[in-house]
Amino acid sequence: MRIAMSGANGFVGSYLSKRFVEGGHEIVAITRFALADESALLATLKGCDAVINLAGATISERWTLAHKEAMMTSRIDTTRAIVNALKAMQTPPKVLISTSAVGIYETGKEHDETSDEFDKGFLGNLALEWEKEALRAKEAGARVAIFRFGVIVGKGGGALAKMIPIFKMGLGGVIGTGMQGFSWIHIEDLFRAYAWVLEEASREGIYNLTSPHPVTNKEMTRALGAVLNRPTFLPVPTFVLKLKFGEGAVILLEGQKVYPKHLLDEGFSFFYPQINQAFEAVVS
Numbered sequence: 001m002r003i004a005m006s007g008a009n010g011f012v013g014s015y016l017s018k019r020f021v022e023g024g025h026e027i028v029a030i031t032r033f034a035l036a037d038e039s040a041l042l043a044t045l046k047g048c049d050a051v052i053n054l055a056g057a058t059i060s061e062r063w064t065l066a067h068k069e070a071m072m073t074s075r076i077d078t079t080r081a082i083v084n085a086l087k088a089m090q091t092p093p094k095v096l097i098s099t100s101a102v103g104i105y106e107t108g109k110e111h112d113e114t115s116d117e118f119d120k121g122f123l124g125n126l127a128l129e130w131e132k133e134a135l136r137a138k139e140a141g142a143r144v145a146i147f148r149f150g151v152i153v154g155k156g157g158g159a160l161a162k163m164i165p166i167f168k169m170g171l172g173g174v175i176g177t178g179m180q181g182f183s184w185i186h187i188e189d190l191f192r193a194y195a196w197v198l199e200e201a202s203r204e205g206i207y208n209l210t211s212p213h214p215v216t217n218k219e220m221t222r223a224l225g226a227v228l229n230r231p232t233f234l235p236v237p238t239f240v241l242k243l244k245f246g247e248g249a250v251i252l253l254e255g256q257k258v259y260p261k262h263l264l265d266e267g268f269s270f271f272y273p274q275i276n277q278a279f280e281a282v283v284s
Helices: 011-022 032-036 038-045 065-088 122-140 158-168 187-198 217-228 238-253 261-265 275-283
Strands: 002-006 026-030 050-053 095-101 143-149 151-153 184-186 205-209
Touching (some): 011 026, 011 187, 026 038, 050 065, 065 095, 065 122, 095 187, 122 143, 122 238, 151 158, 151 275, 217 275
Parallel strands (some): 002 026, 095 143, 143 205
């Protein structure tokens, strides 16, 4: 397949690109220039079979008003540009897989794709608007799948790359109460979910990209400490995170347990269903 991809140079995009190319597919990067110029975007998408939309400013830093605006525009405006281009094409790509996040769901609860208990804060509203833009691609005749990411576990990037050095120094510990849900997925299972949806035309709709075994922050902390053979007795106080991240501390202090019902119902199997397996694969 010829696959157009926004965010192709990021942690997830780089991994997906590498794995798809290894499988004989071609990746066409959707550049920022193309996103700002419809004619360039149309030229990029021409002849492509699928679009993977990954673009978005990081949520893992202090949420100033300017950064919240960047989080919104980098996701919603990018998705809108891609969808508008699809609608303008005579022969558009047949499928759009767009990104969302488990932060769409209300914290402190358990959810699968049938849940309509959504977060009423900034993250929930951002994800809902992001998904709404992607779903407009149906008007272009495209098959649309939306992947709600959990925390991605992989080598060389993502949250784990920031955590491992701290844990190796023996400074890792529970965040806040430690009872908040931690929904996660190994990056290889994430790639396999993309391949799963691309290979079968009946697969569409909302997918939670999470392991079938979410844990609490405390369980995650203990698992990582055990794999690294390091103590995890130093808790991270809530006030420290609020001082550092402001409103953005919510992504660390709150959470939900999210299950991949849609993938499991379709017969998808996970290479790394348990968090200790995922951590061992990344740390080894």
